Amino acid sequence: MAITIFSPVTRALETLGDNAYFFKSIIRNTFRKGFEWNEFYRQCYNTGYKSIGITLLTGFILGIVLTLQSQPTLKDFGAESFIPGMVSISVFREICPVIIALICAGKIASGIGAELGSMNVTEQIDAMEVSGANPVQFLVVPRIFACMLMIPLLTIIADALAIFGGYMATNLSEGMTFKLFFTKAFSVLEFSDIVPAVIKSVLFGLAIGFTGCWNGFNSTHGTESVGRAANKAVVTASVAVIVIDVIVVQITSWVVYS
Amino acid sequence: MKAETETVIEIKNLEKSFNGNLVLSGINLSVKKGESLVILGRSGEGKSVTLKCITGLLLPDAGSVKVFDNEIAELDVESLKNLRCRMGYLFQGSALYDSMTVRENLAFPLKRILKIKDHREIEKRCVQVLQEVGLQDTIDKMPSELSGGMRKRMALARTLVVRPEIILYDEPTTGLDIITSKEISQLILKMQKQYQTTSVIVTHDIPCTKIIADRIVVMNNGTYTATGSFEELENSDDEFIRSFFN
Ligand SMILES: Nc1ncnc2c1ncn2[C@@H]1O[C@H](COP(=O)(O)OP(=O)(O)O)[C@@H](O)[C@H]1O
Numbered sequence A: 001m002a003i004t005i006f007s008p009v010t011r012a013l014e015t016l017g018d019n020a021y022f023f024k025s026i027i028r029n030t031f032r033k034g035f036e037w038n039e040f041y042r043q044c045y046n047t048g049y050k051s052i053g054i055t056l057l058t059g060f061i062l063g064i065v066l067t068l069q070s071q072p073t074l075k076d077f078g079a080e081s082f083i084p085g086m087v088s089i090s091v092f093r094e095i096c097p098v099i100i101a102l103i104c105a106g107k108i109a110s111g112i113g114a115e116l117g118s119m120n121v122t123e124q125i126d127a128m129e130v131s132g133a134n135p136v137q138f139l140v141v142p143r144i145f146a147c148m149l150m151i152p153l154l155t156i157i158a159d160a161l162a163i164f165g166g167y168m169a170t171n172l173s174e175g176m177t178f179k180l181f182f183t184k185a186f187s188v189l190e191f192s193d194i195v196p197a198v199i200k201s202v203l204f205g206l207a208i209g210f211t212g213c214w215n216g217f218n219s220t221h222g223t224e225s226v227g228r229a230a231n232k233a234v235v236t237a238s239v240a241v242i243v244i245d246v247i248v249v250q251i252t253s254w255v256v257y258s
Numbered sequence B: 001m002k003a004e005t006e007t008v009i010e011i012k013n014l015e016k017s018f019n020g021n022l023v024l025s026g027i028n029l030s031v032k033k034g035e036s037l038v039i040l041g042r043s044g045e046g047k048s049v050t051l052k053c054i055t056g057l058l059l060p061d062a063g064s065v066k067v068f069d070n071e072i073a074e075l076d077v078e079s080l081k082n083l084r085c086r087m088g089y090l091f092q093g094s095a096l097y098d099s100m101t102v103r104e105n106l107a108f109p110l111k112r113i114l115k116i117k118d119h120r121e122i123e124k125r126c127v128q129v130l131q132e133v134g135l136q137d138t139i140d141k142m143p144s145e146l147s148g149g150m151r152k153r154m155a156l157a158r159t160l161v162v163r164p165e166i167i168l169y170d171e172p173t174t175g176l177d178i179i180t181s182k183e184i185s186q187l188i189l190k191m192q193k194q195y196q197t198t199s200v201i202v203t204h205d206i207p208c209t210k211i212i213a214d215r216i217v218v219m220n221n222g223t224y225t226a227t228g229s230f231e232e233l234e235n236s237d238d239e240f241i242r243s244f245f246n
């Protein structure tokens, strides 16, 4: 009886242990001789370049929506001149990092999960191993580092576009030069707005790459497990993004604002 | 003389189970240098699992697997890697890397096993091995553009390109038409003669077995029931063994 009651707990602990072991082997393979630079560039292209379109669109629309929603309220208080600052602070600190990470969780984590999952099912990962390559070094490390580099970059692109979107939206109702808007938007930003946000994005990238790779590598044999790996990767990555967000925000508020 | 009778693969009492389901229950097998051994057996019998235990992709639950006198389960990562460089493995589903072209597929083991850095040398070897398997026109294609038979040949080329001393073939002809599967069998035999490789071939294809086999073992219920030459087993008294041959 005791065994059946505790079995979900033991299974969860086992999974956690497996995750920790996988993470350890990633760390070990990161520092092993022969970093796969070509594979890294290819993954940067796949994860970063191919997500630029969706990032531009999302950032632009976020800026517009944020402005349109807050404009009437700020107008009532005669505080319209705060719009640029409000847009830039909320976008830089919170909105863009999280939204872009969630979009990438959907796009990149599922892509990695499905790709590695199908490589696992068709024995390509085994084939790499017998061909003298280390699959973690060749497949996992470059993907995770690509995510850790590209997701912050995508976030910064989205930030810029959101500010532009905010400018467009204010300009619909009243005239404000682009230069003035931009100056106002950036004058409120501080070190403590940007650096923690970038660190947060790097951690989001790590979470997205890791969950994608882990689920891909641990897909069982059989084609349906590829879909399951992709699905699990998205769900776990999205939850991880939210959890990391709350932790980093809490730490930032202790360290920076206190 | 001694070299010819040297044992290269030695399996003793190999056992392997998955989630409490016993797949291999005590396998004994030894393969001599230069020999081609065919393993016959029904689907799901554990033939692929046996081959994976030989390369160390799976570790045995009990028993010993020795390749070139090295106990696979006791090797550290580096020595296992070095040992694998002397073994080739043709996977059941070909396992071509679908994100790479044919050339990159072939270059992958060349760079990693033989540690060749020179591009011209890699190119030369790729072209040569593709000629041997009759695929010289496909060097810039992606694996998804190849037909089933071409994929098998391609997988064979990727295994042969590093000239391993032992090759493990997992169902090299399954799913192919009779003519293509004969061609592939001839090709395996030719490579065998040309490079004196030791081969272990898992198959259910009897014409292919007839072409390749020096010796045959039949697998049943997770262990080996019979061993002998093609003629011996074809005329065996055992109903089950004869059933493979007609
Ligand atoms: N990685 C694995 N995990 C769980 N079960 C496996 C695994 N590999 C093989 N099996 C099981 O082992 C049995 C034998 O498989 P296999 O060796 O592929 O058979 P075959 O003789 O057709 O090659 C099958 O029942 C299969 O489900």
Ligand SMILES: [Mg+2]
Residues within 6 Å of the ligand: B047, B048, B049, B092, B170
């Ligand atoms: Mg099999």
